[in-house]
Amino acid sequence: MDKIYLDHNATTPVAPEVLHIVTSVLQDQMGNPSSVHSMGRSARVLIDEAREQVASLIGASPSEIVFTSGGTEANNLALLGVALGMGKSGGHIVTSQVEHPSVLNPCKQLESLGFVVDRLKVDKLGRIDLQALENCLTEATLLVSLQHANSETGVLQDIVKIGEIARKKKVLFHTDAIQSVGKIPVRVQDLPVDMLSISAHKLNGPKGVGALYLRKGSPDLFSPVCGGSQEKKRRGGTENVAGIAGFSKACELAQKHIVSQKSSGLSSLRDHFYQLVSNLISGMEIFGDLENRLPNTLDLGFEGVEGDTLLISLDMAGVAVSTGSACSSGSGLPSPVLTAMGIPFDKINSSIRFSFGWSNTTAEIEKAAKILAQTVSLNRTGTAMEGSKKINETPLKFNRYKIY
Numbered sequence: 001m002d003k004i005y006l007d008h009n010a011t012t013p014v015a016p017e018v019l020h021i022v023t024s025v026l027q028d029q030m031g032n033p034s035s036v037h038s039m040g041r042s043a044r045v046l047i048d049e050a051r052e053q054v055a056s057l058i059g060a061s062p063s064e065i066v067f068t069s070g071g072t073e074a075n076n077l078a079l080l081g082v083a084l085g086m087g088k089s090g091g092h093i094v095t096s097q098v099e100h101p102s103v104l105n106p107c108k109q110l111e112s113l114g115f116v117v118d119r120l121k122v123d124k125l126g127r128i129d130l131q132a133l134e135n136c137l138t139e140a141t142l143l144v145s146l147q148h149a150n151s152e153t154g155v156l157q158d159i160v161k162i163g164e165i166a167r168k169k170k171v172l173f174h175t176d177a178i179q180s181v182g183k184i185p186v187r188v189q190d191l192p193v194d195m196l197s198i199s200a201h202k203l204n205g206p207k208g209v210g211a212l213y214l215r216k217g218s219p220d221l222f223s224p225v226c227g228g229s230q231e232k233k234r235r236g237g238t239e240n241v242a243g244i245a246g247f248s249k250a251c252e253l254a255q256k257h258i259v260s261q262k263s264s265g266l267s268s269l270r271d272h273f274y275q276l277v278s279n280l281i282s283g284m285e286i287f288g289d290l291e292n293r294l295p296n297t298l299d300l301g302f303e304g305v306e307g308d309t310l311l312i313s314l315d316m317a318g319v320a321v322s323t324g325s326a327c328s329s330g331s332g333l334p335s336p337v338l339t340a341m342g343i344p345f346d347k348i349n350s351s352i353r354f355s356f357g358w359s360n361t362t363a364e365i366e367k368a369a370k371i372l373a374q375t376v377s378l379n380r381t382g383t384a385m386e387g388s389k390k391i392n393e394t395p396l397k398f399n400r401y402k403i404y
Protein backbone atom coordinates (compact mmCIF):
# COMPACT_ATOMS: atom_id res chain seq x y z
CA MET A 1 0.00 0.00 0.00
CA ASP A 2 1.38 3.35 -0.98
CA LYS A 3 1.57 5.71 1.96
CA ILE A 4 0.02 9.13 1.65
CA TYR A 5 2.37 11.51 3.42
CA LEU A 6 0.59 14.57 4.85
CA ASP A 7 3.16 15.50 7.51
CA HIS A 8 5.47 17.86 5.65
CA ASN A 9 5.85 20.22 8.61
CA ALA A 10 7.63 17.39 10.45
CA THR A 11 9.97 16.70 7.57
CA THR A 12 9.86 16.51 3.79
CA PRO A 13 11.02 13.88 1.31
CA VAL A 14 14.45 14.55 -0.17
CA ALA A 15 14.02 15.74 -3.76
CA PRO A 16 15.59 13.37 -6.35
CA GLU A 17 17.94 16.15 -7.56
CA VAL A 18 19.07 16.68 -3.95
CA LEU A 19 19.66 12.97 -3.42
CA HIS A 20 21.79 12.89 -6.55
CA ILE A 21 24.01 15.76 -5.38
CA VAL A 22 24.39 14.41 -1.84
CA THR A 23 25.45 10.95 -3.00
CA SER A 24 27.79 12.22 -5.69
CA VAL A 25 29.52 14.59 -3.23
CA LEU A 26 29.89 11.75 -0.71
CA GLN A 27 31.38 9.58 -3.43
CA ASP A 28 33.56 12.01 -5.32
CA GLN A 29 34.42 14.90 -3.01
CA MET A 30 36.26 13.50 -0.05
CA GLY A 31 38.36 16.57 0.68
CA ASN A 32 38.27 18.60 3.88
CA PRO A 33 37.31 22.14 2.85
CA SER A 34 40.06 23.49 5.12
CA SER A 35 42.79 21.51 3.32
CA VAL A 36 45.06 23.49 1.05
CA HIS A 37 45.46 20.86 -1.67
CA SER A 38 43.20 20.70 -4.68
CA MET A 39 40.83 18.13 -3.15
CA GLY A 40 40.24 20.44 -0.21
CA ARG A 41 39.83 23.44 -2.45
CA SER A 42 37.28 21.64 -4.55
CA ALA A 43 35.18 20.88 -1.44
CA ARG A 44 35.56 24.54 -0.45
CA VAL A 45 34.16 25.61 -3.83
CA LEU A 46 31.04 23.50 -3.16
CA ILE A 47 30.48 25.29 0.14
CA ASP A 48 31.07 28.72 -1.40
CA GLU A 49 28.55 27.98 -4.14
CA ALA A 50 26.03 26.66 -1.62
CA ARG A 51 26.40 29.80 0.47
CA GLU A 52 25.53 31.87 -2.59
CA GLN A 53 22.47 29.76 -3.38
CA VAL A 54 21.10 29.68 0.16
CA ALA A 55 21.65 33.45 0.42
CA SER A 56 19.90 33.97 -2.89
CA LEU A 57 16.73 32.15 -1.76
CA ILE A 58 16.22 34.70 1.01
CA GLY A 59 17.78 37.72 -0.72
CA ALA A 60 20.81 37.86 1.56
CA SER A 61 24.47 38.16 0.66
CA PRO A 62 26.62 35.03 1.01
CA SER A 63 28.71 36.47 3.84
CA GLU A 64 25.54 36.71 5.93
CA ILE A 65 24.94 32.93 5.95
CA VAL A 66 26.29 30.71 8.76
CA PHE A 67 25.86 26.98 8.11
CA THR A 68 24.74 24.93 11.11
CA SER A 69 23.71 21.35 11.87
CA GLY A 70 20.06 22.29 11.38
CA GLY A 71 17.26 24.51 12.52
CA THR A 72 17.71 23.73 16.20
CA GLU A 73 21.34 24.80 16.15
CA ALA A 74 20.53 27.94 14.16
CA ASN A 75 18.00 28.94 16.83
CA ASN A 76 20.47 28.12 19.61
CA LEU A 77 23.18 30.15 17.89
CA ALA A 78 20.87 33.16 17.63
CA LEU A 79 19.62 33.07 21.21
CA LEU A 80 22.71 31.93 23.11
CA GLY A 81 24.92 33.79 20.63
CA VAL A 82 23.32 37.16 21.26
CA ALA A 83 22.66 36.75 24.97
CA LEU A 84 26.10 35.41 25.87
CA GLY A 85 27.89 37.53 23.26
CA MET A 86 26.58 40.93 24.24
CA GLY A 87 24.54 40.45 27.34
CA LYS A 88 25.25 40.54 30.95
CA SER A 89 23.30 38.47 33.37
CA GLY A 90 20.06 40.36 33.87
CA GLY A 91 19.71 41.03 30.14
CA HIS A 92 16.18 40.74 28.82
CA ILE A 93 14.86 38.51 26.02
CA VAL A 94 11.38 38.53 24.52
CA THR A 95 9.85 35.49 22.88
CA SER A 96 6.38 33.90 22.77
CA GLN A 97 4.48 30.97 24.20
CA VAL A 98 4.08 29.36 20.79
CA GLU A 99 7.73 29.01 19.77
CA HIS A 100 9.41 25.73 18.83
CA PRO A 101 11.27 23.97 21.69
CA SER A 102 14.56 24.91 20.00
CA VAL A 103 13.76 28.52 20.92
CA LEU A 104 12.01 27.91 24.23
CA ASN A 105 14.68 25.66 25.70
CA PRO A 106 17.70 27.93 25.06
CA CYS A 107 15.56 30.65 26.69
CA LYS A 108 15.11 28.41 29.73
CA GLN A 109 18.86 27.86 29.89
CA LEU A 110 19.45 31.60 29.70
CA GLU A 111 16.97 32.11 32.54
CA SER A 112 18.96 29.70 34.66
CA LEU A 113 22.02 31.85 33.92
CA GLY A 114 20.28 34.97 35.22
CA PHE A 115 18.72 36.38 32.04
CA VAL A 116 15.12 37.57 32.14
CA VAL A 117 12.73 36.08 29.57
CA ASP A 118 9.25 37.31 28.67
CA ARG A 119 7.00 34.92 26.74
CA LEU A 120 4.27 36.80 24.94
CA LYS A 121 0.76 35.40 24.74
CA VAL A 122 -1.19 34.91 21.53
CA ASP A 123 -4.86 35.54 20.80
CA LYS A 124 -7.35 32.82 19.90
CA LEU A 125 -6.20 32.98 16.28
CA GLY A 126 -2.61 32.37 17.33
CA ARG A 127 -1.36 35.91 16.66
CA ILE A 128 0.95 37.90 18.91
CA ASP A 129 -0.35 41.16 20.37
CA LEU A 130 1.98 43.81 18.94
CA GLN A 131 1.02 46.31 21.63
CA ALA A 132 2.07 43.80 24.29
CA LEU A 133 5.40 43.41 22.49
CA GLU A 134 5.95 47.15 22.39
CA ASN A 135 5.06 47.51 26.07
CA CYS A 136 7.46 44.85 27.20
CA LEU A 137 10.64 46.18 25.55
CA THR A 138 12.98 47.92 28.01
CA GLU A 139 16.47 49.38 28.12
CA ALA A 140 17.70 45.94 29.17
CA THR A 141 16.16 44.09 26.18
CA LEU A 142 18.85 42.38 24.08
CA LEU A 143 16.77 40.35 21.67
CA VAL A 144 13.28 39.65 20.39
CA SER A 145 12.88 36.11 19.02
CA LEU A 146 9.50 35.46 17.41
CA GLN A 147 8.67 32.85 14.80
CA HIS A 148 7.52 33.59 11.28
CA ALA A 149 5.23 30.55 10.87
CA ASN A 150 3.96 28.14 13.47
CA SER A 151 4.63 24.48 12.72
CA GLU A 152 1.40 23.23 14.27
CA THR A 153 -1.16 25.72 13.01
CA GLY A 154 0.69 27.35 10.10
CA VAL A 155 -0.23 30.78 11.50
CA LEU A 156 2.07 33.57 10.29
CA GLN A 157 3.19 36.40 12.55
CA ASP A 158 3.55 39.91 11.19
CA ILE A 159 7.34 39.95 11.22
CA VAL A 160 7.47 43.27 9.38
CA LYS A 161 5.61 45.07 12.19
CA ILE A 162 7.46 43.09 14.86
CA GLY A 163 10.80 44.05 13.31
CA GLU A 164 9.78 47.69 13.06
CA ILE A 165 8.89 47.76 16.75
CA ALA A 166 12.23 46.14 17.65
CA ARG A 167 14.18 48.56 15.42
CA LYS A 168 12.47 51.58 16.96
CA LYS A 169 13.76 50.43 20.34
CA LYS A 170 17.15 49.41 18.89
CA VAL A 171 16.63 45.78 19.87
CA LEU A 172 17.88 42.88 17.72
CA PHE A 173 15.20 40.73 16.11
CA HIS A 174 15.57 37.01 15.34
CA THR A 175 12.88 35.01 13.57
CA ASP A 176 12.55 31.25 13.29
CA ALA A 177 11.49 31.07 9.63
CA ILE A 178 12.04 27.33 9.34
CA GLN A 179 8.44 26.61 8.36
CA SER A 180 8.04 29.53 5.96
CA VAL A 181 11.27 29.56 3.94
CA GLY A 182 10.73 27.42 0.86
CA LYS A 183 6.94 27.63 1.03
CA ILE A 184 6.35 31.37 0.64
CA PRO A 185 8.62 34.24 -0.46
CA VAL A 186 10.88 35.35 2.41
CA ARG A 187 13.28 38.14 1.41
CA VAL A 188 15.44 39.68 4.09
CA GLN A 189 15.82 42.95 2.18
CA ASP A 190 12.08 43.52 2.69
CA LEU A 191 12.12 42.43 6.33
CA PRO A 192 13.45 44.29 9.37
CA VAL A 193 15.10 41.15 10.76
CA ASP A 194 18.66 40.78 12.03
CA MET A 195 18.72 37.00 12.21
CA LEU A 196 16.66 34.29 10.56
CA SER A 197 16.80 30.49 10.93
CA ILE A 198 16.39 27.98 8.08
CA SER A 199 16.42 24.17 8.06
CA ALA A 200 17.14 22.06 4.95
CA HIS A 201 14.92 19.09 5.78
CA LYS A 202 11.80 21.27 5.92
CA LEU A 203 12.32 22.20 2.27
CA ASN A 204 13.10 18.86 0.61
CA GLY A 205 16.76 18.90 1.62
CA PRO A 206 18.67 16.49 3.85
CA LYS A 207 18.33 16.32 7.64
CA GLY A 208 21.07 17.67 9.86
CA VAL A 209 21.90 20.87 8.00
CA GLY A 210 20.57 24.41 8.23
CA ALA A 211 21.65 28.02 8.39
CA LEU A 212 21.40 31.19 10.38
CA TYR A 213 21.14 34.41 8.40
CA LEU A 214 23.04 37.09 10.30
CA ARG A 215 22.66 40.62 8.94
CA LYS A 216 25.87 42.46 8.09
CA GLY A 217 26.87 44.76 10.94
CA SER A 218 25.24 42.63 13.65
CA PRO A 219 27.25 42.35 16.86
CA ASP A 220 29.63 39.42 17.31
CA LEU A 221 27.92 36.29 18.55
CA PHE A 222 29.07 33.91 21.24
CA SER A 223 29.60 30.48 19.58
CA PRO A 224 27.89 27.61 21.37
CA VAL A 225 29.77 25.22 19.03
CA CYS A 226 33.38 26.32 18.95
CA GLY A 227 36.39 24.56 17.56
CA GLY A 228 38.23 25.34 14.35
CA SER A 229 37.81 28.59 12.49
CA GLN A 230 35.07 27.33 10.15
CA GLU A 231 32.16 29.71 9.44
CA LYS A 232 34.31 32.65 10.52
CA LYS A 233 34.61 31.09 13.97
CA ARG A 234 30.88 31.32 14.48
CA ARG A 235 30.48 27.56 14.17
CA GLY A 236 33.45 25.27 14.50
CA GLY A 237 33.69 21.77 13.06
CA THR A 238 34.47 20.29 9.65
CA GLU A 239 31.61 21.22 7.37
CA ASN A 240 28.91 18.75 6.32
CA VAL A 241 29.92 19.20 2.69
CA ALA A 242 27.43 16.76 1.14
CA GLY A 243 24.59 18.03 3.33
CA ILE A 244 25.40 21.64 2.51
CA ALA A 245 25.52 20.87 -1.21
CA GLY A 246 22.14 19.12 -0.91
CA PHE A 247 20.72 22.06 1.06
CA SER A 248 21.85 24.34 -1.75
CA LYS A 249 20.09 22.25 -4.40
CA ALA A 250 16.93 22.19 -2.27
CA CYS A 251 17.04 26.00 -2.03
CA GLU A 252 17.44 26.25 -5.80
CA LEU A 253 14.35 24.04 -6.30
CA ALA A 254 12.35 25.98 -3.70
CA GLN A 255 13.24 29.22 -5.44
CA LYS A 256 11.91 27.82 -8.71
CA HIS A 257 8.69 26.67 -7.04
CA ILE A 258 8.14 30.07 -5.52
CA VAL A 259 8.98 32.02 -8.68
CA SER A 260 6.64 29.80 -10.69
CA GLN A 261 3.93 30.46 -8.11
CA LYS A 262 3.77 26.79 -7.32
CA SER A 263 2.95 27.72 -3.72
CA SER A 264 -0.53 28.53 -4.96
CA GLY A 265 -0.51 24.84 -5.91
CA LEU A 266 0.04 23.99 -2.25
CA SER A 267 -2.87 26.15 -1.17
CA SER A 268 -5.16 24.69 -3.78
CA LEU A 269 -4.35 21.18 -2.53
CA ARG A 270 -5.07 22.33 1.00
CA ASP A 271 -8.30 24.06 0.01
CA HIS A 272 -9.45 21.10 -2.04
CA PHE A 273 -8.83 18.77 0.92
CA TYR A 274 -10.65 21.11 3.30
CA GLN A 275 -13.59 21.41 0.93
CA LEU A 276 -13.88 17.64 0.60
CA VAL A 277 -13.62 16.86 4.29
CA SER A 278 -15.96 19.61 5.36
CA ASN A 279 -18.59 18.15 3.04
CA LEU A 280 -18.03 14.67 4.45
CA ILE A 281 -17.48 15.32 8.16
CA SER A 282 -19.64 17.23 10.63
CA GLY A 283 -18.39 18.69 13.91
CA MET A 284 -15.07 19.73 12.43
CA GLU A 285 -13.19 22.85 13.35
CA ILE A 286 -10.11 24.60 12.02
CA PHE A 287 -7.56 26.17 14.39
CA GLY A 288 -5.62 29.36 13.75
CA ASP A 289 -5.98 32.54 11.74
CA LEU A 290 -7.54 31.86 8.33
CA GLU A 291 -5.96 34.87 6.68
CA ASN A 292 -2.37 34.85 7.86
CA ARG A 293 -1.22 31.30 7.36
CA LEU A 294 1.07 29.02 5.39
CA PRO A 295 -0.38 27.63 2.16
CA ASN A 296 0.14 24.00 3.26
CA THR A 297 -1.07 23.56 6.84
CA LEU A 298 -4.43 22.61 8.34
CA ASP A 299 -4.85 21.97 12.05
CA LEU A 300 -8.31 20.43 12.42
CA GLY A 301 -10.38 19.36 15.43
CA PHE A 302 -12.91 16.51 15.21
CA GLU A 303 -15.63 16.62 17.83
CA GLY A 304 -15.89 13.43 19.85
CA VAL A 305 -12.72 11.83 18.53
CA GLU A 306 -9.34 11.39 20.21
CA GLY A 307 -6.60 12.81 18.03
CA ASP A 308 -4.13 10.11 19.13
CA THR A 309 -6.54 7.32 18.19
CA LEU A 310 -7.35 8.97 14.89
CA LEU A 311 -3.65 9.30 14.09
CA ILE A 312 -3.09 5.57 14.60
CA SER A 313 -6.21 4.64 12.60
CA LEU A 314 -5.09 6.90 9.77
CA ASP A 315 -1.61 5.41 9.89
CA MET A 316 -3.06 1.90 9.60
CA ALA A 317 -5.06 3.11 6.61
CA GLY A 318 -1.89 4.49 5.01
CA VAL A 319 -2.14 8.21 5.80
CA ALA A 320 0.68 9.84 7.79
CA VAL A 321 -0.23 12.91 9.90
CA SER A 322 0.60 14.43 13.31
CA THR A 323 -1.59 15.22 16.27
CA GLY A 324 -2.08 18.83 17.22
CA SER A 325 -2.04 17.61 20.80
CA ALA A 326 1.60 16.70 20.41
CA CYS A 327 3.91 17.47 23.24
CA SER A 328 7.58 17.54 22.54
CA SER A 329 8.58 16.75 26.08
CA GLY A 330 6.57 13.53 26.15
CA SER A 331 5.07 14.65 29.44
CA GLY A 332 1.54 14.06 28.21
CA LEU A 333 0.63 17.73 28.47
CA PRO A 334 -1.54 19.08 25.69
CA SER A 335 -0.09 21.15 22.88
CA PRO A 336 1.35 24.37 24.35
CA VAL A 337 0.50 26.14 21.07
CA LEU A 338 -3.23 25.38 21.13
CA THR A 339 -3.28 25.89 24.92
CA ALA A 340 -1.77 29.36 24.45
CA MET A 341 -4.56 30.08 21.97
CA GLY A 342 -7.10 29.33 24.70
CA ILE A 343 -8.51 26.23 22.99
CA PRO A 344 -10.25 23.96 25.54
CA PHE A 345 -8.54 20.70 26.42
CA ASP A 346 -11.05 18.36 24.77
CA LYS A 347 -10.75 20.23 21.49
CA ILE A 348 -6.97 20.16 21.65
CA ASN A 349 -7.19 16.45 22.27
CA SER A 350 -9.24 15.98 19.11
CA SER A 351 -6.87 17.79 16.80
CA ILE A 352 -4.86 16.52 13.85
CA ARG A 353 -2.37 18.43 11.74
CA PHE A 354 -2.35 17.92 7.98
CA SER A 355 0.62 19.47 6.19
CA PHE A 356 0.89 19.16 2.43
CA GLY A 357 3.95 19.19 0.19
CA TRP A 358 5.02 19.73 -3.41
CA SER A 359 4.89 16.04 -4.22
CA ASN A 360 1.30 15.47 -3.03
CA THR A 361 -1.17 14.85 -5.84
CA THR A 362 -4.87 15.65 -6.18
CA ALA A 363 -5.57 11.92 -6.29
CA GLU A 364 -3.80 11.45 -2.94
CA ILE A 365 -5.72 14.34 -1.39
CA GLU A 366 -9.03 12.89 -2.54
CA LYS A 367 -8.17 9.43 -1.26
CA ALA A 368 -6.97 10.84 2.08
CA ALA A 369 -10.18 12.85 2.48
CA LYS A 370 -12.27 9.69 2.01
CA ILE A 371 -10.12 7.71 4.43
CA LEU A 372 -10.33 10.50 6.99
CA ALA A 373 -14.12 10.65 6.74
CA GLN A 374 -14.39 6.88 7.21
CA THR A 375 -11.93 6.87 10.08
CA VAL A 376 -13.64 9.70 11.94
CA SER A 377 -16.98 8.01 11.48
CA LEU A 378 -15.65 4.64 12.69
CA ASN A 379 -14.15 6.23 15.75
CA ARG A 380 -17.35 8.12 16.53
CA THR A 381 -19.75 5.20 16.15
CA GLY A 382 -17.79 3.09 18.60
CA THR A 383 -18.70 -0.58 18.35
CA ALA A 384 -21.02 -0.22 15.37
CA MET A 385 -18.35 -1.38 12.98
CA GLU A 386 -15.66 -4.00 13.09
CA GLY A 387 -12.62 -1.83 12.59
CA SER A 388 -13.57 0.61 15.29
CA LYS A 389 -14.34 -2.17 17.74
CA LYS A 390 -10.78 -3.30 17.54
CA ILE A 391 -9.60 0.24 18.09
CA ASN A 392 -11.85 0.80 21.08
CA GLU A 393 -11.04 -2.48 22.75
CA THR A 394 -7.33 -1.80 22.65
CA PRO A 395 -6.70 1.35 24.62
CA LEU A 396 -3.73 2.90 22.91
CA LYS A 397 -1.01 3.74 25.35
CA PHE A 398 1.93 5.63 24.00
CA ASN A 399 3.64 8.88 24.46
CA ARG A 400 2.16 11.71 22.52
CA TYR A 401 3.70 12.32 19.17
CA LYS A 402 6.29 14.97 18.70
CA ILE A 403 5.77 17.99 16.55
CA TYR A 404 8.96 18.99 14.79
Ligand SMILES: *Cc1c(COP(=O)(O)O)cnc(C)c1O
Nearest residue numbers: 070071072100151178179199404
Ligand atom coordinates in the same frame (compact mmCIF):
# COMPACT_ATOMS: atom_id res chain seq x y z
C1 LIG B 1 11.62 21.72 12.49
C2 LIG B 1 11.65 23.01 13.17
C3 LIG B 1 12.76 23.39 13.96
C4 LIG B 1 13.94 22.47 14.17
O1 LIG B 1 14.71 22.29 13.00
P1 LIG B 1 15.68 20.98 12.89
O2 LIG B 1 16.41 21.19 11.61
O3 LIG B 1 14.77 19.80 12.86
O4 LIG B 1 16.57 21.01 14.07
C5 LIG B 1 12.72 24.63 14.55
N1 LIG B 1 11.68 25.46 14.39
C6 LIG B 1 10.60 25.13 13.64
C7 LIG B 1 9.48 26.10 13.51
C8 LIG B 1 10.55 23.90 13.03
O5 LIG B 1 9.47 23.57 12.32
